Amino acid sequence: MTSPGQPPHDPDADPKAELRVIAAETPPDSTLNDSFVVLSAGGAAVLAVVFAVALLAGGPLPLYGGALAAGLLLLAVAVRRYFTDRFPDVEAVEPRAIPGAEAAENEPLADVAPVGPRRTFLKRFLLAAGAVFGVGIAVPPIASLGPAPRSTLRTTAWREGRRLVTTDGVPVRAADIAEGGLASLWPEGAVGEERAAVVLLRLSDPPRPPTVAAWVVAPGLVAYSKVCTHAGCPVALYRERDNALFCPCHQSTFDPSRGAVPTFGPAARALPQLPLGVDADGFLVALGDFQAPVGPAFD
């Protein structure tokens, strides 16, 4: 590593000295290497042409993708070879100190200073005014980014008399849901309005409190919000084994026979129950909006 007679590092040496080579290995002369570089670089170029032609001619992805991958890898080999072949392998040391670090240690940053007595008040006032100015021009654009939430998150599209419809907009009768069956429904005219989604189930036994019995359409039809009270995923799965509503995102489980209270997982609040009724034509309707906020906590 060291050349004879030269210590690897002399602490008294000039700390500002530049790079000092302490070992250099010259690559051997070899025409073999030259032809290696030529072959690999040439191969890479050919593969690039294959890539271009195959891609332009609508060839399959494995062909042009493979050609590009192989070409890049070959080119890497060529570049590597070229450098190891052309340049000595050098090991060098260099001082760490950032040049000029000590020289100007105590000098002021600039040679021009304010005149007169120190006007601390002026400086502070200017800074404060600048800060107010900065905040003042930043707030309106940020506020314009979205509407004020107001009551948006506390209400949904459910109104008294609004029918429950399928994703295709078809209203539903009580008889459409078999025992143990369930459907994912929307308010009429608001299909896809995520926070209004409900699951409708027909339970075999009449649900117990805290399910509101007045909102159960006999026998055993209840509707709950489909938006998980944990982080808002759709509570999309129904587990027959224990009659549980199940959220696939973080496995919160709700018991529809008891007001959809959470029974397992990270959710902390029951799924709000939709006031459910039947209109004059026999279709299922809402008797009003949810009585509790839907979905994850906010405020």
Added chain:
Amino acid sequence: MTPLFALLFDRLDERLALRSPSRKVANKVFPHHWSFLLGEVALFSLVVLVATGIFLTMFYRPSTQSTVYTGSLELYQGRAVPAAFESILRLSHDIPGGLLFRRIHRGASHLFIAASVLHMLRIVLTGAFRRPREINYQLGLGLLTFAFMAGFTGYSLPYDSLAGTGIRIAYSELLSFPFIGDRMAFWVFGGDFPTGDVIPRFFVFHVLLLPAIILGAVGLHLLLVGRQRHTQFPARGIDGHAMILGKPLWPAQFAESATLILWLGGLLTAAAVFIPWSDVSLLGPYVPGEVGNNAQPDWFLFWVDGALRIFPPFEVRLPGVVISGPFVAGILLPGAVFTGLALYPFLERRVYGLRGDWHVLQNPLDIPLRAGVALGTFSFVLLLSAAATNDILSRLTGIPIEDVLLFFRVTCLVVPPLLGLGIASYARRRLRARGRVVARDEREAVRSYVPEPHGPTAAPPPQQAAPASPVRPD
């Protein structure tokens, strides 16, 4: 230098006085170690990301409006899907090379984040964060969070069923901020979810805002490395505190970097040929109110997802504010991990009364506190990540999900502290057995593991024989 290049350089040099700075840059010495390549891998993946990303941007349509797909993929022919999803289908199946570049982009994003995480691990374990490099270390942690955001927004843009679920959870996380959550969520999403603005906004974040921040921060990160110089592992006979041992930028480091970026390009392309990264045509478009099983984020957010899963039901309502589980597990906890990492350098310095600047890397076992904190933190994050697969584990093993959850709740609380304390006490005993203490400043530390070449006790390094590379202890 080729004559043409020399001529060009001379013309520029006459006008810009480039010779001396160029010489200085070319002569800069770079220490060598395989782990120093991790940062470079991240950097070059970023280059690949930008290059392929520009191509993808040409075809992507940031809109959720329903559009009929009329391309060549039979499964979706004539179906109305969100425009963003439609444009990804078109890009992947009807534009020559589109699928290849999309997969390379996706692969490079995984590599970018993975390499950044490993790079951060290397910095933490070897102590490269110590004074004077605390600022650059913190900048790096900031970069990592922005990389996570870029990864997440990129994952969301196709607006497939997984993306929609991810966006919904992100929306709920914003909502969960006490007091200003609803406002913040509306600012970011342009209204209540799912609005027509989500995808245009995420598009701006992903192709403009985040890349600008990341590229700017990477530039600064490199500038600071250049200014403060690279750290290095101890090398026999070299006073690493005052000198850098390595290879000059030109030609050795340049050759290595050029080779590395070509290798990376080649491997990413090969991976794109063999791995069907996120084939959105199989997932289907996002439909509000629907979600499948196996709703999982990208791997780098598993730990946050795991925390959301195992955190017990929690919602405290105070007048006007609510603190909820998703806020604690999804915002506070990751925030605390990152803040803790960012502040750790100061803790270590305080605890051991360290002095001065540090440039020589260490074995983490030489600093018991660091060994403990690192193993504790990273085992915690890994266990949380594993917890994000609790439903899959339960299905595979047949163990009820309740028991799997309980297992993770207990292990996440108990195992990391035990591991941390265990390794810290092992490190302490190890130091004692070797008759050493934690060095207070680097001069002391270097002496303890690098025998002084001219010191009275250490054997002088061989002066006549000239091995090709320095001998490293350990």
